[in-house]
Amino acid sequence: MDIVGTLRTFLRVVETGSFSAAALDLKLTQPAVSRQVSALEAHLGQRLLNRSTTALALTPEGERTIPMALKVIEAVDALGESTGPAGTVSGKVRLSLPAPLGLFASERIGALLDRHRELQVELLFREDPSDLVGEGIDLEVRLGPVHDAGLIGRRIGWTTAYLVAAPAYLAKRGAPRTPDDLNGHDCICYRRGGDGSSWLFSNRMEELAVRVAPRLVVDSAVAVHRAALAGSGLTILSHILAVPDIESGRLVCLMPDFPPARLPLNLVYPSRRNMPLRVRTVIDYLVAAMRDDPLMASSPASGARLRAGTD
Incomplete structure (x- = not known):
C-alpha cells in the first residue's frame, strides 16, 4: 500500500467533505477513493471516518490522524524537493x-x-x-x-484603508469631516471577527474608536465595495479596492485628517x-x-x- 498516497487521499476527503468531491479533485473514481481510505483504516487498525448515506464525520481517531498525516506528507515533499x-x-x-x-x-x-x-x-x-x-x-x-x-x-x-462614499450618496447626505459627524450617516459595515460596528480612526497621534449604527452589515469586503459604489452609504475599504475608484471619481475619500487606523x-x-x-x-x-x-x-x-x- 502506498501509505503516503492514501494519507493524501484521506486528507482530501476531509478537506472536501465527501468521497465524490475528493475523487473529482484527485482525478480518481469515487470507489477508488473509498477503497484507499478503507485500506488506510485497516492499516492503522482504527476507523477514521463515520459514513452515512448523506454525510461524513471524523472520528476522534481521525481528528488525531490529521496533524500526523500532514507531518508525514510535509517531510516526504521536503525530501523529494531536496533530492530533485x-x-x-x-x-x-x-x-x-x-x-x-x-x-x-x-x-x-x-x-x-x-x-x-x-x-x-x-x-x-x-x-x-x-x-x-x-x-x-x-x-x-x-x-x-x-x-x-x-x-x-x-x-x-x-x-491602508479609506473612509469612502459614492458621489450620489454625498449629494443627498453630505460629507462627514470628523468622526463625530458619522452619527446619523448610513454606514456599511464589514463584519470580520465581530459585528463590524466599531470603526478605528487615527488623528496621527492616537487611535480613536467610534461606534456606528450600521444600516447594512456584510461579511464580504467585495460586497461592501459594491454596496458603496451603488450609493448605499459610506464605508471603510482597503486601498486595494478603493484606490482605482477614488482616482476615477466613482468614490470620494472622506475625513483625510482622520484616516482609518492601520x-x-x-x-x-x-x-x-x-x-x-x-x-x-x-x-x-x-x-x-x-x-x-x-x-x-x-x-x-x-x-x-x-x-x-x-x-
Missing part, C-alpha cells in the same frame, strides 16, 4: 487571504507560476481565520495581531520545520509583492498615504 533537480519548485500551496488581498495576489501570481511551471497555488478567500492544520492550508494572511500560540507569525506589511498584515503557518521549497517560494513572493506596494510596505509611523480624491 536543483531549484525545482513543484507541488500545490494552499494560501488563504482576505478578499482584497486575494484579488491583489491573483493579479500578480501569474508571474510566479510562469517562473515555476511545476508549482500550483490554490487561493482561498477567507474573511475569518482558518483551521490551518485541520484544513490542510499551508499559509494564511491575517489582519491584526495573531493570538494562536500554535502558529508561526511573520509581519509582512500593513493595511493594522499589521501577518503571514501565519503551522511550522518552520521541514518547510517545503514550494511554500518558501510563495512566502518570498508575498513578501516581495507587499514591499512593492508603498501603501502596504510603509509602517504607520511613516505616514505614507494616498491623498487622491480628498478635499
Whole structure:
C-alpha cells in the first residue's frame, strides 16, 4: 500500500467533505477513493471516518490522524524537493487571504507560476481565520495581531484603508469631516471577527474608536465595495479596492485628517520545520509583492498615504 498516497487521499476527503468531491479533485473514481481510505483504516487498525448515506464525520481517531498525516506528507515533499533537480519548485500551496488581498495576489501570481511551471497555488478567500492544520492550508494572511500560540507569525506589511462614499450618496447626505459627524450617516459595515460596528480612526497621534449604527452589515469586503459604489452609504475599504475608484471619481475619500487606523498584515503557518521549497517560494513572493506596494510596505509611523480624491 502506498501509505503516503492514501494519507493524501484521506486528507482530501476531509478537506472536501465527501468521497465524490475528493475523487473529482484527485482525478480518481469515487470507489477508488473509498477503497484507499478503507485500506488506510485497516492499516492503522482504527476507523477514521463515520459514513452515512448523506454525510461524513471524523472520528476522534481521525481528528488525531490529521496533524500526523500532514507531518508525514510535509517531510516526504521536503525530501523529494531536496533530492530533485536543483531549484525545482513543484507541488500545490494552499494560501488563504482576505478578499482584497486575494484579488491583489491573483493579479500578480501569474508571474510566479510562469517562473515555476511545476508549482500550483490554490487561493482561498477567507474573511475569518482558518483551521490551518485541520484544513490542510499551508499559509494564511491575517489582519491584526495573531493570538494562536500554535502558529508561526511573520509581519509582512500593513493595511491602508479609506473612509469612502459614492458621489450620489454625498449629494443627498453630505460629507462627514470628523468622526463625530458619522452619527446619523448610513454606514456599511464589514463584519470580520465581530459585528463590524466599531470603526478605528487615527488623528496621527492616537487611535480613536467610534461606534456606528450600521444600516447594512456584510461579511464580504467585495460586497461592501459594491454596496458603496451603488450609493448605499459610506464605508471603510482597503486601498486595494478603493484606490482605482477614488482616482476615477466613482468614490470620494472622506475625513483625510482622520484616516482609518492601520493594522499589521501577518503571514501565519503551522511550522518552520521541514518547510517545503514550494511554500518558501510563495512566502518570498508575498513578501516581495507587499514591499512593492508603498501603501502596504510603509509602517504607520511613516505616514505614507494616498491623498487622491480628498478635499
